[in-house]
Amino acid sequence: MEQKELHDLALTAARLRSMAMDEVYTAASGHIGGSLSVADILTVLYFHAMRVDPKNLKDPNRDRLVLSKGHTTPALYAALALRGFFPAEELGLFRSIKGHFSGHPDMVNVPGVDMSTGSLGQGISAAVGMALAGKLDKKDYRVYAVLGDGEIAEGQVWEAAMAAAKYKLDNLTAFVDVNGLQIDGATADVMPSEPLDKKFEAFNWNVIKADGHDLAAIAGALEQAKAVKGKPTVILAKTVKGKGVSFMENNAGWHGKAPNDEQYAQAHAELTAVIEALEKEGK
Numbered sequence: 001m002e003q004k005e006l007h008d009l010a011l012t013a014a015r016l017r018s019m020a021m022d023e024v025y026t027a028a029s030g031h032i033g034g035s036l037s038v039a040d041i042l043t044v045l046y047f048h049a050m051r052v053d054p055k056n057l058k059d060p061n062r063d064r065l066v067l068s069k070g071h072t073t074p075a076l077y078a079a080l081a082l083r084g085f086f087p088a089e090e091l092g093l094f095r096s097i098k099g100h101f102s103g104h105p106d107m108v109n110v111p112g113v114d115m116s117t118g119s120l121g122q123g124i125s126a127a128v129g130m131a132l133a134g135k136l137d138k139k140d141y142r143v144y145a146v147l148g149d150g151e152i153a154e155g156q157v158w159e160a161a162m163a164a165a166k167y168k169l170d171n172l173t174a175f176v177d178v179n180g181l182q183i184d185g186a187t188a189d190v191m192p193s194e195p196l197d198k199k200f201e202a203f204n205w206n207v208i209k210a211d212g213h214d215l216a217a218i219a220g221a222l223e224q225a226k227a228v229k230g231k232p233t234v235i236l237a238k239t240v241k242g243k244g245v246s247f248m249e250n251n252a253g254w255h256g257k258a259p260n261d262e263q264y265a266q267a268h269a270e271l272t273a274v275i276e277a278l279e280k281e282g283k
């Protein structure tokens with residue numbers, strides 16, 4: 001990847017984080033911790049890897065993304081707005097009765113959302129169905145799913161994993177956002193899921209490990225996934241919950257609450273400083 005594209009992706013990810021923070025603060029509710037940890041993954045998907053066109057929402061040949069960890073819509077909606085699916089100003093209606101930007105993805109009312117999700121575990125099953133349909137219809141689109149590492153405790157995830165391997169869905173790539181925390185604390189304490197690599201390998205998936213905040217590493221992992229034939233790929237992305245805001249990082253308490261005025265001011269200042277530094281660097 002060229003250095004300019006890496007810089008542009010970094011700037012996009014920084015803006016995405018800031019927009020997600022604004023959404024949660026304005027709504028006084030929402031899941032900010034996981035939105036910040038998944039921001040870089042969504043940035044690479046929507047601005048580098050995926051074949052999508054905001055002017056042709058129902059293109060049958062478009063790539064699909066299913067946000068299986070559906071509570072992190074602040075990041076998804078910000079990515080879609082930045083990609084041009086709808087005006088960024090509309091994000092002010094996040095979780096508002098006056099708008100359609102609910103706390104979980106809504107494929108009926110929000111342009112660019114490929115699947116309504118929310119109940120953990122179900123998104124990956126929908127992604128498996130989409131990938132299987134692509135195979136049966138002889139389409140060349142790819143399907144991406146993003147799961148949380150707390151979500152992995154759902155049995156339905158592993159039923160979907162078995163089906164994906166059985167049908168050799170090499171057009172399916174799943175990310176697991178491995179930030180090590182969920183609403184009740186550390187995943188290692190609540191419901192240990194490691195070793196995730198060995199588990200997915202046992203289910204006959206191709207497994208790639210990557211730094212979930214290294215844009216080049218994420219892009220490289222996606223290229224590796226495309227080259228694999230005969231089995232689905234999972235990218236285990238090591239991330240930091242609350243990435244980019246000092247007092248939120250690695251803090252399970254920020255799984256699903258909004259900052260107060262003082263906390264928002266600090267978060268906004270930290271996120272804005274990153275944006276300004278990248279903008280200055282790009283001149």
